[in-house]
Amino acid sequence: MLYGALIGPFTEFEFMRRALAAVIALALAGAPIGVFLMLRRMSLVGDAMAHAILPGAAIGFLLSGLNLFAMTAGGLIAGFAVAILAGVVARSTGLKEDASLATFYLASLALGVTIVSIKGTNIDLLHVLFGNILAMDDQTLLVVAFNATVTLLVLAVIYRPLVIESVDPLFLRTVSRAGGPAHLAFLALVVISLVNGFQALGTLLAVGLMILPAGIARFWSRDLTSMICIAVVAAAVSGYAGLVLSFQTRVPSGPAIILVATVIYLISVLFGRVGGIVRQLFPGRHLEA
Protein backbone atom coordinates (compact mmCIF):
# COMPACT_ATOMS: atom_id res chain seq x y z
CA MET A 1 0.00 0.00 0.00
CA LEU A 2 2.67 2.47 1.11
CA TYR A 3 4.98 0.94 -1.44
CA GLY A 4 2.33 1.41 -4.08
CA ALA A 5 1.95 5.08 -3.20
CA LEU A 6 5.61 6.04 -2.75
CA ILE A 7 7.54 3.82 -5.15
CA GLY A 8 4.88 2.36 -7.42
CA PRO A 9 4.53 5.38 -9.71
CA PHE A 10 8.23 5.26 -10.53
CA THR A 11 8.42 1.51 -11.25
CA GLU A 12 5.25 1.64 -13.27
CA PHE A 13 5.64 4.71 -15.45
CA GLU A 14 8.66 5.72 -17.47
CA PHE A 15 7.68 9.39 -17.50
CA MET A 16 7.81 9.39 -13.70
CA ARG A 17 11.30 7.87 -13.73
CA ARG A 18 12.46 10.53 -16.18
CA ALA A 19 10.91 13.25 -14.06
CA LEU A 20 12.67 11.89 -10.96
CA ALA A 21 16.01 11.75 -12.74
CA ALA A 22 15.53 15.31 -13.96
CA VAL A 23 14.59 16.62 -10.55
CA ILE A 24 17.64 14.98 -8.94
CA ALA A 25 19.90 16.52 -11.58
CA LEU A 26 18.30 19.90 -10.90
CA ALA A 27 18.80 19.47 -7.16
CA LEU A 28 22.48 18.54 -7.51
CA ALA A 29 23.36 21.55 -9.63
CA GLY A 30 20.77 24.15 -8.68
CA ALA A 31 20.90 23.96 -4.88
CA PRO A 32 24.62 24.85 -4.51
CA ILE A 33 24.06 27.80 -6.85
CA GLY A 34 21.10 28.80 -4.69
CA VAL A 35 23.26 28.71 -1.55
CA PHE A 36 25.72 31.13 -3.11
CA LEU A 37 22.91 33.35 -4.39
CA MET A 38 21.57 33.56 -0.84
CA LEU A 39 24.95 34.14 0.81
CA ARG A 40 25.79 36.84 -1.71
CA ARG A 41 22.42 38.48 -0.99
CA MET A 42 21.38 37.85 -4.58
CA SER A 43 18.28 35.71 -3.96
CA LEU A 44 16.08 38.07 -5.89
CA VAL A 45 18.67 38.37 -8.62
CA GLY A 46 17.91 34.75 -9.43
CA ASP A 47 14.28 35.64 -9.73
CA ALA A 48 15.06 38.58 -11.98
CA MET A 49 17.25 36.40 -14.19
CA ALA A 50 14.40 33.92 -14.51
CA HIS A 51 12.35 36.63 -16.16
CA ALA A 52 15.24 37.78 -18.26
CA ILE A 53 15.56 34.46 -20.11
CA LEU A 54 11.99 34.63 -21.38
CA PRO A 55 12.51 36.44 -24.72
CA GLY A 56 15.30 34.07 -25.75
CA ALA A 57 13.18 31.02 -24.99
CA ALA A 58 10.24 32.60 -26.76
CA ILE A 59 12.25 33.28 -29.90
CA GLY A 60 13.55 29.70 -29.83
CA PHE A 61 9.97 28.51 -29.51
CA LEU A 62 8.77 30.63 -32.42
CA LEU A 63 11.57 29.50 -34.70
CA SER A 64 11.27 25.79 -34.10
CA GLY A 65 8.11 25.06 -32.14
CA LEU A 66 8.23 23.23 -28.85
CA ASN A 67 11.83 22.16 -29.39
CA LEU A 68 13.57 22.34 -26.05
CA PHE A 69 17.05 22.56 -27.56
CA ALA A 70 16.11 25.73 -29.40
CA MET A 71 14.39 27.14 -26.34
CA THR A 72 17.38 26.32 -24.13
CA ALA A 73 19.81 27.92 -26.55
CA GLY A 74 17.62 31.01 -26.84
CA GLY A 75 17.21 31.22 -23.08
CA LEU A 76 20.95 30.90 -22.53
CA ILE A 77 21.70 33.66 -25.03
CA ALA A 78 19.13 36.03 -23.54
CA GLY A 79 20.18 35.22 -19.99
CA PHE A 80 23.88 35.66 -20.69
CA ALA A 81 23.19 38.90 -22.53
CA VAL A 82 21.26 40.35 -19.62
CA ALA A 83 23.64 39.01 -16.94
CA ILE A 84 26.75 40.23 -18.70
CA LEU A 85 25.29 43.60 -19.71
CA ALA A 86 24.08 44.18 -16.16
CA GLY A 87 27.40 43.01 -14.71
CA VAL A 88 29.43 45.20 -17.05
CA VAL A 89 27.28 48.27 -16.41
CA ALA A 90 27.48 47.72 -12.64
CA ARG A 91 31.25 47.21 -12.66
CA SER A 92 32.09 50.07 -14.98
CA THR A 93 29.73 52.75 -13.65
CA GLY A 94 29.42 51.95 -9.96
CA LEU A 95 25.66 51.53 -10.29
CA LYS A 96 24.56 48.85 -7.81
CA GLU A 97 24.24 45.42 -9.35
CA ASP A 98 20.56 45.04 -8.39
CA ALA A 99 19.55 48.36 -9.92
CA SER A 100 21.46 47.59 -13.07
CA LEU A 101 19.91 44.14 -13.34
CA ALA A 102 16.39 45.40 -12.63
CA THR A 103 16.39 47.67 -15.68
CA PHE A 104 17.69 44.98 -18.00
CA TYR A 105 15.45 42.19 -16.80
CA LEU A 106 12.28 44.31 -16.98
CA ALA A 107 13.07 45.24 -20.55
CA SER A 108 13.77 41.60 -21.32
CA LEU A 109 10.58 40.39 -19.68
CA ALA A 110 8.45 42.90 -21.60
CA LEU A 111 10.08 41.79 -24.82
CA GLY A 112 9.52 38.11 -24.00
CA VAL A 113 5.83 38.46 -23.18
CA THR A 114 5.35 40.54 -26.34
CA ILE A 115 6.95 37.88 -28.51
CA VAL A 116 4.95 35.02 -27.00
CA SER A 117 1.61 36.80 -27.19
CA ILE A 118 2.04 38.05 -30.75
CA LYS A 119 2.83 34.63 -32.11
CA GLY A 120 1.81 31.93 -29.70
CA THR A 121 -1.38 30.77 -27.99
CA ASN A 122 -2.31 30.96 -24.33
CA ILE A 123 -1.41 27.31 -23.85
CA ASP A 124 2.08 28.05 -25.14
CA LEU A 125 2.38 30.89 -22.67
CA LEU A 126 1.28 28.63 -19.80
CA HIS A 127 3.82 26.01 -20.80
CA VAL A 128 6.58 28.60 -20.90
CA LEU A 129 5.59 30.10 -17.57
CA PHE A 130 5.10 26.88 -15.61
CA GLY A 131 6.87 24.12 -17.54
CA ASN A 132 5.94 20.47 -17.44
CA ILE A 133 8.33 18.01 -15.89
CA LEU A 134 6.05 15.07 -16.68
CA ALA A 135 6.30 15.69 -20.42
CA MET A 136 10.05 15.25 -20.52
CA ASP A 137 11.53 13.13 -23.31
CA ASP A 138 14.93 11.41 -23.34
CA GLN A 139 16.58 14.20 -25.27
CA THR A 140 15.43 16.85 -22.84
CA LEU A 141 16.55 14.74 -19.91
CA LEU A 142 20.00 14.49 -21.47
CA VAL A 143 20.13 18.27 -21.89
CA VAL A 144 19.18 18.70 -18.22
CA ALA A 145 21.83 16.23 -17.07
CA PHE A 146 24.45 17.83 -19.30
CA ASN A 147 23.71 21.32 -17.99
CA ALA A 148 23.84 20.07 -14.42
CA THR A 149 27.21 18.43 -15.00
CA VAL A 150 28.66 21.55 -16.59
CA THR A 151 27.35 23.64 -13.70
CA LEU A 152 29.02 21.46 -11.08
CA LEU A 153 32.32 21.37 -12.96
CA VAL A 154 32.47 25.14 -13.43
CA LEU A 155 31.43 25.70 -9.83
CA ALA A 156 34.34 23.53 -8.71
CA VAL A 157 36.71 25.67 -10.78
CA ILE A 158 35.50 29.02 -9.43
CA TYR A 159 34.70 27.83 -5.90
CA ARG A 160 37.67 29.35 -4.10
CA PRO A 161 37.60 32.85 -5.61
CA LEU A 162 33.82 32.84 -5.32
CA VAL A 163 33.97 32.12 -1.59
CA ILE A 164 36.68 34.71 -0.97
CA GLU A 165 34.86 37.29 -3.07
CA SER A 166 31.71 36.67 -1.05
CA VAL A 167 33.46 37.19 2.30
CA ASP A 168 36.05 39.82 1.52
CA PRO A 169 35.92 41.23 -2.02
CA LEU A 170 38.56 43.89 -1.35
CA PHE A 171 41.07 41.25 -0.24
CA LEU A 172 40.53 39.22 -3.40
CA ARG A 173 41.02 42.36 -5.48
CA THR A 174 44.40 42.97 -3.89
CA VAL A 175 45.72 39.44 -4.39
CA SER A 176 44.15 38.34 -7.64
CA ARG A 177 42.25 39.32 -10.73
CA ALA A 178 40.06 36.23 -10.51
CA GLY A 179 37.21 38.05 -8.77
CA GLY A 180 35.61 39.63 -11.83
CA PRO A 181 35.74 36.54 -14.06
CA ALA A 182 34.54 34.34 -11.17
CA HIS A 183 31.57 36.64 -10.63
CA LEU A 184 30.64 36.59 -14.32
CA ALA A 185 31.06 32.83 -14.47
CA PHE A 186 28.80 32.53 -11.46
CA LEU A 187 26.12 34.66 -13.16
CA ALA A 188 26.42 32.38 -16.17
CA LEU A 189 25.88 29.36 -13.93
CA VAL A 190 22.78 31.01 -12.51
CA VAL A 191 21.45 31.37 -16.04
CA ILE A 192 22.26 27.76 -16.95
CA SER A 193 20.56 26.48 -13.82
CA LEU A 194 17.51 28.61 -14.51
CA VAL A 195 17.17 27.49 -18.12
CA ASN A 196 17.61 23.96 -16.85
CA GLY A 197 14.83 24.28 -14.31
CA PHE A 198 12.76 26.15 -16.83
CA GLN A 199 11.82 23.01 -18.76
CA ALA A 200 10.74 21.24 -15.61
CA LEU A 201 9.24 24.03 -13.55
CA GLY A 202 8.77 26.94 -15.93
CA THR A 203 10.29 30.43 -15.84
CA LEU A 204 8.43 31.51 -12.74
CA LEU A 205 9.22 28.56 -10.47
CA ALA A 206 12.66 27.50 -11.77
CA VAL A 207 14.37 29.67 -9.20
CA GLY A 208 12.34 28.01 -6.44
CA LEU A 209 14.33 24.79 -6.50
CA MET A 210 17.48 26.89 -6.01
CA ILE A 211 16.47 29.44 -3.39
CA LEU A 212 14.11 27.46 -1.12
CA PRO A 213 16.64 24.66 -0.41
CA ALA A 214 19.26 27.33 0.31
CA GLY A 215 16.88 28.99 2.76
CA ILE A 216 16.24 25.62 4.40
CA ALA A 217 19.97 24.88 4.73
CA ARG A 218 20.58 28.23 6.36
CA PHE A 219 18.51 27.10 9.37
CA TRP A 220 20.46 23.89 9.94
CA SER A 221 24.13 24.75 9.58
CA ARG A 222 26.75 27.45 10.04
CA ASP A 223 29.22 25.76 7.74
CA LEU A 224 29.33 26.32 3.99
CA THR A 225 30.04 22.73 2.99
CA SER A 226 27.28 21.23 5.09
CA MET A 227 24.92 24.02 3.98
CA ILE A 228 25.45 22.98 0.38
CA CYS A 229 24.90 19.29 1.21
CA ILE A 230 21.74 20.03 3.16
CA ALA A 231 20.43 22.20 0.33
CA VAL A 232 21.02 19.44 -2.24
CA VAL A 233 19.25 16.86 -0.08
CA ALA A 234 16.35 19.23 0.64
CA ALA A 235 15.94 19.95 -3.07
CA ALA A 236 16.02 16.25 -4.00
CA VAL A 237 13.53 15.34 -1.27
CA SER A 238 11.21 18.17 -2.33
CA GLY A 239 11.47 17.01 -5.93
CA TYR A 240 10.64 13.41 -5.09
CA ALA A 241 7.82 14.23 -2.66
CA GLY A 242 6.43 16.80 -5.08
CA LEU A 243 6.29 14.24 -7.87
CA VAL A 244 4.49 11.74 -5.63
CA LEU A 245 2.06 14.41 -4.48
CA SER A 246 1.42 15.47 -8.03
CA PHE A 247 0.88 11.87 -9.14
CA GLN A 248 -1.61 11.07 -6.38
CA THR A 249 -3.55 14.34 -6.52
CA ARG A 250 -4.41 16.85 -9.19
CA VAL A 251 -1.74 19.36 -8.19
CA PRO A 252 0.47 20.19 -11.21
CA SER A 253 4.02 18.87 -10.79
CA GLY A 254 5.96 22.16 -10.75
CA PRO A 255 3.91 23.86 -8.03
CA ALA A 256 3.74 20.57 -6.09
CA ILE A 257 7.55 20.42 -5.88
CA ILE A 258 7.83 24.03 -4.76
CA LEU A 259 4.99 23.62 -2.24
CA VAL A 260 6.72 20.64 -0.64
CA ALA A 261 9.92 22.69 -0.43
CA THR A 262 7.90 25.47 1.17
CA VAL A 263 6.58 23.12 3.85
CA ILE A 264 10.13 21.96 4.64
CA TYR A 265 11.17 25.59 4.73
CA LEU A 266 8.43 26.51 7.20
CA ILE A 267 9.37 23.57 9.45
CA SER A 268 12.99 24.76 9.31
CA VAL A 269 12.03 28.33 10.20
CA LEU A 270 10.21 26.97 13.26
CA PHE A 271 12.50 24.21 14.44
CA GLY A 272 15.86 24.92 12.75
CA ARG A 273 19.00 24.51 14.87
CA VAL A 274 20.47 27.81 13.69
CA GLY A 275 18.17 30.72 14.47
CA GLY A 276 14.94 28.73 14.35
CA ILE A 277 12.02 30.42 16.10
CA VAL A 278 11.33 27.69 18.68
CA ARG A 279 15.02 27.54 19.50
CA GLN A 280 15.00 31.29 20.08
CA LEU A 281 11.91 31.20 22.28
CA PHE A 282 13.21 28.34 24.42
CA PRO A 283 16.98 28.67 24.29
CA GLY A 284 17.66 26.76 27.51
CA ARG A 285 19.85 28.05 30.30
CA HIS A 286 22.87 30.06 29.24
CA LEU A 287 26.22 28.33 29.16
CA GLU A 288 29.21 28.93 31.35
CA ALA A 289 31.54 30.19 28.62
Next chain:
Amino acid sequence: MAALHFHNVTLGYDRHPAVHHLSGEVAPGALVAVIGPNGAGKSTLLRGIVGILRPLDGTIHLGGLDARDIAYLPQSAEIDRSFPISVFDFIGTGLWRGTGLFGGIGKAARDKILRAIGAVGLSGFENRPIGTLSGGQMQRVLFARVLLQDARLIVLDEPFNAIDSKTTTDLLALVKRWHGEGRTVLAALHDMEMVRNHFTETLVLARGPVAWGPTAEVLTPENLLVAMRMCEAFDDSAAACAADDVSSRAA
Protein backbone atom coordinates in the same frame (compact mmCIF):
# COMPACT_ATOMS: atom_id res chain seq x y z
CA MET B 1 66.66 50.28 -5.12
CA ALA B 2 63.79 51.82 -3.18
CA ALA B 3 60.86 49.64 -2.19
CA LEU B 4 58.52 52.42 -3.18
CA HIS B 5 59.12 55.42 -5.35
CA PHE B 6 56.56 58.20 -5.70
CA HIS B 7 57.01 60.53 -8.60
CA ASN B 8 54.77 63.58 -8.40
CA VAL B 9 51.81 61.41 -7.45
CA THR B 10 48.32 62.86 -7.30
CA LEU B 11 45.56 60.56 -6.13
CA GLY B 12 41.88 61.28 -5.87
CA TYR B 13 38.38 60.58 -6.98
CA ASP B 14 36.53 61.99 -9.98
CA ARG B 15 39.42 64.33 -10.85
CA HIS B 16 39.28 65.85 -7.34
CA PRO B 17 42.63 65.22 -5.69
CA ALA B 18 42.88 63.85 -2.15
CA VAL B 19 46.68 63.70 -2.16
CA HIS B 20 48.54 66.26 -4.21
CA HIS B 21 51.96 66.06 -5.84
CA LEU B 22 53.72 63.60 -3.58
CA SER B 23 57.30 62.73 -4.44
CA GLY B 24 59.72 60.64 -2.48
CA GLU B 25 61.06 57.19 -1.70
CA VAL B 26 60.58 54.50 0.88
CA ALA B 27 63.68 52.41 1.46
CA PRO B 28 63.36 48.61 1.57
CA GLY B 29 62.75 47.45 5.11
CA ALA B 30 61.59 50.87 6.32
CA LEU B 31 58.96 51.19 9.04
CA VAL B 32 56.93 54.23 8.04
CA ALA B 33 54.06 55.89 9.89
CA VAL B 34 51.66 57.97 7.82
CA ILE B 35 49.94 60.56 9.99
CA GLY B 36 47.55 63.43 9.42
CA PRO B 37 44.03 64.52 10.30
CA ASN B 38 40.92 62.82 8.95
CA GLY B 39 40.59 63.63 5.28
CA ALA B 40 44.31 64.19 4.87
CA GLY B 41 44.47 61.48 2.24
CA LYS B 42 46.15 58.70 4.24
CA SER B 43 43.76 55.98 3.12
CA THR B 44 43.78 57.29 -0.41
CA LEU B 45 47.56 57.14 -0.53
CA LEU B 46 47.58 53.56 0.78
CA ARG B 47 44.93 52.53 -1.73
CA GLY B 48 47.12 54.00 -4.44
CA ILE B 49 50.11 52.00 -3.23
CA VAL B 50 48.30 48.67 -3.25
CA GLY B 51 46.93 49.43 -6.69
CA ILE B 52 43.19 49.57 -6.11
CA LEU B 53 43.18 53.28 -6.95
CA ARG B 54 44.96 54.51 -10.04
CA PRO B 55 46.83 57.83 -9.70
CA LEU B 56 45.25 60.82 -11.42
CA ASP B 57 48.75 61.96 -12.22
CA GLY B 58 52.33 60.85 -11.68
CA THR B 59 53.53 57.32 -11.00
CA ILE B 60 54.10 54.96 -8.10
CA HIS B 61 56.94 52.49 -8.67
CA LEU B 62 56.89 49.37 -6.58
CA GLY B 63 60.55 48.58 -7.15
CA GLY B 64 60.02 45.22 -8.78
CA LEU B 65 57.26 44.07 -6.47
CA ASP B 66 54.06 42.88 -8.06
CA ALA B 67 50.61 43.05 -6.53
CA ARG B 68 51.04 39.68 -4.86
CA ASP B 69 54.03 40.91 -2.86
CA ILE B 70 51.82 43.42 -1.07
CA ALA B 71 49.63 42.68 1.91
CA TYR B 72 46.96 45.28 2.56
CA LEU B 73 44.83 45.69 5.64
CA PRO B 74 42.11 48.24 4.85
CA GLN B 75 40.66 50.57 7.45
CA SER B 76 37.12 49.33 7.16
CA ALA B 77 37.32 45.98 5.49
CA GLU B 78 34.23 45.12 3.47
CA ILE B 79 34.00 41.76 5.16
CA ASP B 80 30.67 39.95 5.22
CA ARG B 81 30.87 38.71 8.80
CA SER B 82 27.68 36.68 8.38
CA PHE B 83 29.28 34.45 5.76
CA PRO B 84 29.62 30.90 7.09
CA ILE B 85 33.40 30.54 7.09
CA SER B 86 35.62 29.44 9.95
CA VAL B 87 38.54 31.39 11.38
CA PHE B 88 40.88 28.70 10.03
CA ASP B 89 39.57 28.88 6.47
CA PHE B 90 39.41 32.67 6.51
CA ILE B 91 43.00 33.07 7.65
CA GLY B 92 43.97 30.34 5.20
CA THR B 93 43.00 32.60 2.30
CA GLY B 94 46.20 34.48 3.11
CA LEU B 95 48.05 31.62 1.41
CA TRP B 96 46.46 32.58 -1.92
CA ARG B 97 49.80 33.53 -3.41
CA GLY B 98 51.02 29.96 -3.00
CA THR B 99 47.81 28.05 -3.58
CA GLY B 100 46.01 30.18 -6.14
CA LEU B 101 42.82 28.81 -7.62
CA PHE B 102 43.41 25.09 -7.11
CA GLY B 103 46.48 24.53 -4.97
CA GLY B 104 45.74 22.14 -2.15
CA ILE B 105 46.15 22.94 1.52
CA GLY B 106 48.52 20.21 2.65
CA LYS B 107 50.03 19.36 6.00
CA ALA B 108 52.70 22.06 5.74
CA ALA B 109 50.14 24.71 4.86
CA ARG B 110 47.89 23.61 7.72
CA ASP B 111 50.78 23.94 10.16
CA LYS B 112 51.52 27.40 8.78
CA ILE B 113 47.93 28.48 9.29
CA LEU B 114 47.88 27.07 12.83
CA ARG B 115 51.13 28.88 13.63
CA ALA B 116 49.69 32.15 12.33
CA ILE B 117 46.59 31.65 14.48
CA GLY B 118 48.84 31.00 17.45
CA ALA B 119 50.97 34.06 16.69
CA VAL B 120 47.95 36.36 17.05
CA GLY B 121 46.80 34.60 20.21
CA LEU B 122 43.71 32.93 18.78
CA SER B 123 44.58 29.27 19.34
CA GLY B 124 41.40 27.37 20.05
CA PHE B 125 39.31 29.63 17.80
CA GLU B 126 40.10 27.69 14.60
CA ASN B 127 36.60 26.35 14.04
CA ARG B 128 34.64 29.37 15.17
CA PRO B 129 32.65 31.13 12.43
CA ILE B 130 34.05 34.63 11.89
CA GLY B 131 30.63 36.08 12.71
CA THR B 132 31.06 35.14 16.39
CA LEU B 133 34.28 37.12 16.95
CA SER B 134 34.61 40.42 18.78
CA GLY B 135 36.08 43.47 17.05
CA GLY B 136 39.51 42.92 18.58
CA GLN B 137 39.52 39.22 17.73
CA MET B 138 38.56 40.02 14.14
CA GLN B 139 41.49 42.43 13.92
CA ARG B 140 43.75 39.63 15.19
CA VAL B 141 42.33 37.38 12.46
CA LEU B 142 43.12 40.01 9.82
CA PHE B 143 46.68 40.34 11.14
CA ALA B 144 47.09 36.57 10.99
CA ARG B 145 46.07 36.65 7.35
CA VAL B 146 48.58 39.41 6.62
CA LEU B 147 51.18 37.25 8.39
CA LEU B 148 50.41 34.32 6.09
CA GLN B 149 50.61 36.49 3.00
CA ASP B 150 54.33 36.65 3.67
CA ALA B 151 54.56 39.91 1.69
CA ARG B 152 57.61 42.12 1.09
CA LEU B 153 55.48 45.23 1.53
CA ILE B 154 52.83 45.47 4.23
CA VAL B 155 50.31 48.30 4.19
CA LEU B 156 48.15 48.83 7.28
CA ASP B 157 45.38 51.42 7.32
CA GLU B 158 44.65 52.56 10.89
CA PRO B 159 45.13 49.02 12.20
CA PHE B 160 44.68 49.94 15.87
CA ASN B 161 41.41 51.86 15.66
CA ALA B 162 38.88 50.83 18.30
CA ILE B 163 41.26 48.18 19.61
CA ASP B 164 42.04 47.83 23.32
CA SER B 165 45.56 48.30 24.66
CA LYS B 166 46.30 44.60 25.19
CA THR B 167 45.39 43.74 21.60
CA THR B 168 47.26 46.80 20.35
CA THR B 169 50.39 45.71 22.21
CA ASP B 170 50.18 42.19 20.78
CA LEU B 171 49.59 43.37 17.23
CA LEU B 172 52.24 46.08 17.45
CA ALA B 173 54.71 43.35 18.40
CA LEU B 174 53.83 41.62 15.14
CA VAL B 175 54.45 44.82 13.20
CA LYS B 176 57.88 45.10 14.81
CA ARG B 177 58.58 41.46 14.01
CA TRP B 178 57.81 42.16 10.34
CA HIS B 179 60.17 45.12 10.49
CA GLY B 180 62.82 42.87 12.02
CA GLU B 181 62.39 40.42 9.13
CA GLY B 182 63.27 43.18 6.68
CA ARG B 183 59.81 43.74 5.30
CA THR B 184 58.71 47.24 4.37
CA VAL B 185 55.81 48.37 6.54
CA LEU B 186 53.60 51.43 6.03
CA ALA B 187 50.92 52.21 8.58
CA ALA B 188 48.41 55.03 8.80
CA LEU B 189 48.14 55.99 12.46
CA HIS B 190 46.63 58.52 14.84
CA ASP B 191 48.46 57.68 18.07
CA MET B 192 51.43 60.11 18.12
CA GLU B 193 52.91 58.43 21.18
CA MET B 194 53.04 55.11 19.35
CA VAL B 195 54.57 56.73 16.27
CA ARG B 196 57.25 58.43 18.34
CA ASN B 197 58.14 55.26 20.22
CA HIS B 198 57.99 52.61 17.54
CA PHE B 199 58.22 54.04 14.02
CA THR B 200 61.52 55.14 12.57
CA GLU B 201 60.17 57.19 9.72
CA THR B 202 57.10 59.43 9.45
CA LEU B 203 55.18 61.04 6.64
CA VAL B 204 52.94 63.91 7.74
CA LEU B 205 50.17 64.23 5.23
CA ALA B 206 47.61 66.99 4.72
CA ARG B 207 46.27 66.54 1.22
CA GLY B 208 49.90 66.78 0.24
CA PRO B 209 53.18 66.09 2.01
CA VAL B 210 53.83 68.43 4.94
CA ALA B 211 57.00 66.73 6.10
CA TRP B 212 58.69 63.39 5.56
CA GLY B 213 61.74 61.96 7.26
CA PRO B 214 63.04 60.44 10.48
CA THR B 215 60.28 60.55 13.06
CA ALA B 216 62.22 62.60 15.61
CA GLU B 217 62.81 65.39 13.08
CA VAL B 218 59.41 65.31 11.46
CA LEU B 219 57.09 64.96 14.40
CA THR B 220 57.36 68.57 15.55
CA PRO B 221 54.56 70.76 16.92
CA GLU B 222 54.98 73.10 13.93
CA ASN B 223 54.45 70.36 11.36
CA LEU B 224 51.49 68.97 13.23
CA LEU B 225 49.95 72.43 13.45
CA VAL B 226 50.28 72.89 9.72
CA ALA B 227 48.65 69.52 9.16
CA MET B 228 45.81 70.23 11.56
CA ARG B 229 45.03 73.54 9.86
CA MET B 230 44.42 71.73 6.62
CA CYS B 231 40.91 72.23 5.45
CA GLU B 232 39.04 69.59 3.56
CA ALA B 233 38.65 71.71 0.48
CA PHE B 234 36.38 70.39 -2.20
CA ASP B 235 35.38 72.77 -4.94
CA ASP B 236 33.12 71.48 -7.66
CA SER B 237 34.20 74.17 -10.04
CA ALA B 238 37.90 74.05 -9.18
CA ALA B 239 40.19 74.83 -12.06
CA ALA B 240 42.59 72.21 -13.37
CA CYS B 241 45.65 72.05 -11.13
CA ALA B 242 48.52 74.15 -12.44
CA ALA B 243 51.13 73.24 -9.84
CA ASP B 244 54.13 71.48 -11.26
CA ASP B 245 56.31 70.11 -8.52
CA VAL B 246 55.18 72.51 -5.85
CA SER B 247 53.86 70.64 -2.86
CA SER B 248 50.48 72.09 -2.18
CA ARG B 249 50.09 72.96 1.45
CA ALA B 250 46.44 73.54 1.82
CA ALA B 251 45.90 75.81 4.78
